[in-house]
Amino acid sequence: MTHIVQIAPAISSGSGVAGVAHALEREFIAAGATVERFTAAEAGRPSGFRGRTPLATHLTRARNVVWFSTVGTRRARRFLAERPDAIAITHNDVMAGDIYVNHGLLQAAMRARGDYAWRMVRNPVHLFTAVRDRIRYRGRTHRAVVALTTNEAELLRSTYGRVRAPIHVIPNGVDIERFRPPDAAERVQARAELGVDDDRTIAVFIGHEFERKGLPIAIQSLGTAPEVLLLVIGGSPDMIRRAQAQARTAGVSERVHFVGTHRDPIPFLWASDVLVLPSAYEANALVVLEALACGLPVVSTRVGFAPDILIDGENGFLVERSAKAVGARLDELSSQPLDGWRVRARQTAEQYAWPQIARRYLELIESMRRGGVGAALGQGTPDDAGDEAGG
Template identity: 55%
Template sequence: MTRIVQIVPFIGPGTGVAGVAWHLEQELRALGATVEQFTFDSARRRRMVPWPRNTILARIRGGWRMIWFSMVGTRRAKRFLAERPDAISICHNNVVAGDVYVNHGVLLASMRARGRSPWRIYRNPVHLFIYLRDRIRYRGHAHRVAVCLSEGDADDLRATYGPIGPRIEVIPNGVDLDRFRPPTAKERTSARAEFGLGGDERVGVFVGHEFSRKGLSFAIRGLATAPSTLLMVIGGNDDIIAESHAEAIEHGVGDRVLFLGPRANLPDLLAACDYFVFPSAYEANALVVLEALAAGLPVIATPVGFAPEIVRDGVNGYLVERDPEAVGERMEELATIDDEAFAALSRGARASAEPYGWREVARRYLALAEQLLAERSTAPADRATG
């Protein structure tokens, strides 16, 4: 039986890194592996009390936590792993230890994609710390394998850090195919009734908390050339929602944008919508793209992250430039095509997501772990723990 340790600051159902690690844990166990966790709470040996999000103190505390887990957590994780010499370790964030490191994004690549100058990047001491920490991670031999979530993610990694010490494997994130699925006619009618929508309106949906990086402005301004569609916006906080609402009013489309704020019931909300729009500047993978496709929503996305590897023009959506007119033209196209053509796109969306269920993704991680175990058995003793 394969024994796996996942190293991750926090783990639990939901979104982000914590959700990815949680899904992998469930599926790896279902495949017969033994799975343990090493988390921030494990390293501190007590539970972290949650603070309110989106406050200055919470951001300061988050920066301290990241640095602490990167430094002290690394030492304690190495001791934890030394006590489990038969385990393969999968590290998801911060700690510089483990056989496998899953790269959930490259900070400097993200900032460059948004046009940030080098000075703006390096003047932030937290950003500088992350760059130096990850230069050690990627240029050295702290890990045996670096898993990237897309081919584009692997390219960004090489462009940022140069020659990479660990070998690179590409394993995309997965999607919960039972939770995210095309709605029944009854579910769709019920979901749309909550917002006063009938059966004829075509509704696009944007999901994300970072409106700027993920390109909400391009979708809002695109509505000017997409008069036949509405836009639902999920995520954000009070400040950026207010800014985006003001932008919608400025461009004369304020009455066609509905801001819902953060919501937990994403599948129910997707059931009320017709297509997904995501003009992001940078993504390592963009799990939400897979979730939308699994829910049967054609996707309009920029060619970043996993999108260019799964979105096919006219089959399950469209790839577009990060330009309001280009985004708007595709939004209008999806709002006005006939029902039969739209149904074909919806079927194509679901079909394209089905190979990426979490069970299949977990199989790829398990196969990698078994390969590393086999390699370890013939490696020198001082390399056995990575």
């Protein structure tokens, strides 16, 4: 029987890394594997203050990253030593485990936001993370690395030069039972709760980092998409106030609706017609899959999973990171029936249901149990895959 240990700061239902690990755990168990967890809680993370200010929250998160990367690593290695038959899948921080899932590259994210050197130097945890991950990828910490997209696999190689472990591209999945197109009544109710009639085209933006994810571009794009309303999910009060000012400056404030942060995006996806994501960097952008699963075409820049999954004119559009390019596609979609787009979007997402994605992990695990990890990125042989994947 396959024995799997998942290592992550937290594992729970929902979004983010914790939600990914939880979805994989569910599917591994359904496939007959024995699964254990090693989280920060199991590692004995000390309790700390829970500040209500942004600074206190930032300091708590920074401390947790350093603690789980150092103390958590030592305790994870002891935990795994007691389970020599297990294959360990690590998500974030800990420097142990057979397979490391790369959920994002700090350096790439900071470069995308601009002022790279200043952003790195002003935050000691960024410098710590950069050094930690260079050791991770250039050394022998893991036997295999999973990149969530082909773009991310290339970024790994361009950032670190030679990644010693072979790189395998396995995307995140989506819960196609939870994320599904609404029926007619559900759509009417979702729109009624927003106070929008069914004749208007709604483009939804979901994300917290407004600048990196391109909200200012989405707002400006409304100037060339006059029939489109923009629904914004996420952001802190200060971020929303700045974005509202940007909308007023652009002269489109009456067509931008901010609803703040919500744990469940589904009602807003059901109310919408298209997802817009003019982001500068994404490791994966799970929201793209979630939107497709709900039947929404996607207008996105060439980041994260979008180039792997979007086909221009079929289930969305890949665009340059400019208001003109985004607005042109939103305007095009607002001027035509979207029934066919919705069907094609849903069909795309169904190919990435979590059972299929978990099966790909299980195939990698089986390869490792047989003594190899397979050719990385479709290159080489098991013996030379590590060198070729690292460039």
